Amino acid sequence: xxxxxxxxxxxxxxxxxxxxxxxxxxxxxxxxxxxxxxxxxxxxxxxxxxxxxxxxxxxxxxxxxxxxxxxxxxxxxxxxxxxxxxxxxxxxxxxxxxxxxxxxxxxxxxxxxxxxxxxxxxxxxxxxxxxxxxxxxxxxxxxxxxxxxxxxxxxxxxxxxxxxxxxxxxxxxxxxxxxxxxxxxxxxxxxxxxxxxxxxxxxxxxxxxxxxxxxxxxxxxxxxxxxxxxxxxxxxxxxxxxxxxxxxxxxxxxxxxxxxxxxxxxxxxxxxxxxxxxxxxxxxxxxxxxxxxxxxxxxxxxxxxxxxxxxxxxx
Numbered sequence: 001x002x003x004x005x006x007x008x009x010x011x012x013x014x015x016x017x018x019x020x021x022x023x024x025x026x027x028x029x030x031x032x033x034x035x036x037x038x039x040x041x042x043x044x045x046x047x048x049x050x051x052x053x054x055x056x057x058x059x060x061x062x063x064x065x066x067x068x069x070x071x072x073x074x075x076x077x078x079x080x081x082x083x084x085x086x087x088x089x090x091x092x093x094x095x096x097x098x099x100x101x102x103x104x105x106x107x108x109x110x111x112x113x114x115x116x117x118x119x120x121x122x123x124x125x126x127x128x129x130x131x132x133x134x135x136x137x138x139x140x141x142x143x144x145x146x147x148x149x150x151x152x153x154x155x156x157x158x159x160x161x162x163x164x165x166x167x168x169x170x171x172x173x174x175x176x177x178x179x180x181x182x183x184x185x186x187x188x189x190x191x192x193x194x195x196x197x198x199x200x201x202x203x204x205x206x207x208x209x210x211x212x213x214x215x216x217x218x219x220x221x222x223x224x225x226x227x228x229x230x231x232x233x234x235x236x237x238x239x240x241x242x243x244x245x246x247x248x249x250x251x252x253x254x255x256x257x258x259x260x261x262x263x264x265x266x267x268x269x270x271x272x273x274x275x276x277x278x279x280x281x282x283x284x285x286x287x288x289x290x291x292x293x294x295x296x297x298x299x300x301x302x303x304x305x306x307x308x309x310x311x312x313x314x315x
Contacts, residue, residue, distance in 0.1 A: 010095070014088035015081075022080045030069050037065045103160050110157040114150055121146040155278040159265060159285055168209035168289055172313050175217075175236035175245050176201040178210065182217035183234065190225045190232065197221070197232050204238035204245075205313040208290050213245075216286040219279040220247040220306050227251035227304065238312055245308040248299040259296040283308070 041061050048054030121143050128139035179201040190197050206213075217234070224232040228249035235246045254262060261267050263284045266277035283306075287294040292310035299305040 011085070011088045011092045014091055015085040018084035018087055019077075019081050022084070023077060026073055026076065030073055034062075034065060034069060038062055041065075105160075107157065107160075110153050113153050117146045117150045117153070121150075152278065155282055159278070159281055168212060170207050170209055172205050172315075173208045173210045173213055175204040175206060175213070175238075175243055175310075178213045178217050179234050179236050179245070181214050182221050185214075185218050186221040186225060189222065193225060193228075194230070195225050195228050195232055196230060197225075197234065200233065200235040202235070202237050204236040204243035206243050206290065206310045207313045208310060209286075212286045212289070216283050216308065217245060217247075219283050220245075220308070223247075223279055224249040224251075224304070224306075241312055242309050243312045245310075246305065248303055248305045250299070250301065250303045253298055253302050254296055254304045262296070263294075 038058075041058055042049065045054050045058050045061075049058065124139045124142040124146065128136050128143070131139055179199055183197055183199055187197055221232065221234060224234075224247050228251050231250050233246075233248045235244075237244050237246070263280050265281045267280075268277050284294050287308050287310065290310045292308060294306060294308045297305040297307060
């Protein structure tokens with residue numbers, strides 16, 4: 001599953017769809033009734049339609065017909081609007097219940113899985129201290145795997161929640177600081193791959209969750225480093241309404257047909273054998289939780305360009 005539309009928005013969309021269908025049918029029927037009545041009155045008034053009085057009489061009659069049709073349609077539309085919302089709620093209710101069950105399952109699973117993972121990591125760390133070099137390396141691999149599995153569990157728990165500002169701890173955050181922190185986190189990984197990270201951060205203040213935004217930037221950088229040839233660029237910028245965090249790589253780019261798919265859980269491109277397949281899904285979750293968006297473009301000279309847009313902070 002990819003990004004999920006909030007249930008309240010989904011309900012309103014369904015209600016609008018039902019109401020729109022009814023309104024189209026009602027408009028067609030009303031237009032037909034108006035045309036029919038005009039033809040009937042034109043036939044009745046045919047002997048006098050050549051006179052000014054006849055034409056005025058027909059116009060007056062048709063105005064009355066139009067008012068009558070609108071007087072009938074207005075309460076019908078109001079009634080159907082309420083009925084459409086109730087029908088939409090009834091339609092969405094099973095989905096709402098299913099999402100709640102998914103959320104509870106994810107929370108329970110996270111708790112049940114993290115406890116043994118923590119125990120495994122603690123035991124391995126204790127055993128590593130007195131082990132031979134070869135055994136110590138094995139215990140180190142166990143510890144890394146336990147931490148990795150714990151991270152995956154945390155990501156799945158995050159994705160089980162609906163992205164909403166209520167799950168964030170928001171404060172004024174400068175994306176320039178987020179960029180600097182993310183670069184510091186990923187530079188060792190990039191250096192090991194001989195990838196150069198270039199930063200072009202400008203002050204860009206948003207009302208956001210600093211921890212989540214740092215995770216967003218780190219995931220985008222990690223993804224870019226894994227697909228770059230030599231260079232990755234990260235930048236932040238802002239105008240009056242929107243701030244952007246932009247990450248570019250000089251790799252092969254992403255085909256238009258794949259640009260939506262890469263945000264799906266566990267989706268991997270053909271050239272991507274590493275990672276959990278959750279990083280970009282988390283990125284979109286965080287962007288949407290900040291009432292923002294993320295899009296993919298072709299970078300100048302090739303490669304992929306990820307643009308995260310978040311509303312600017314205004315005191």
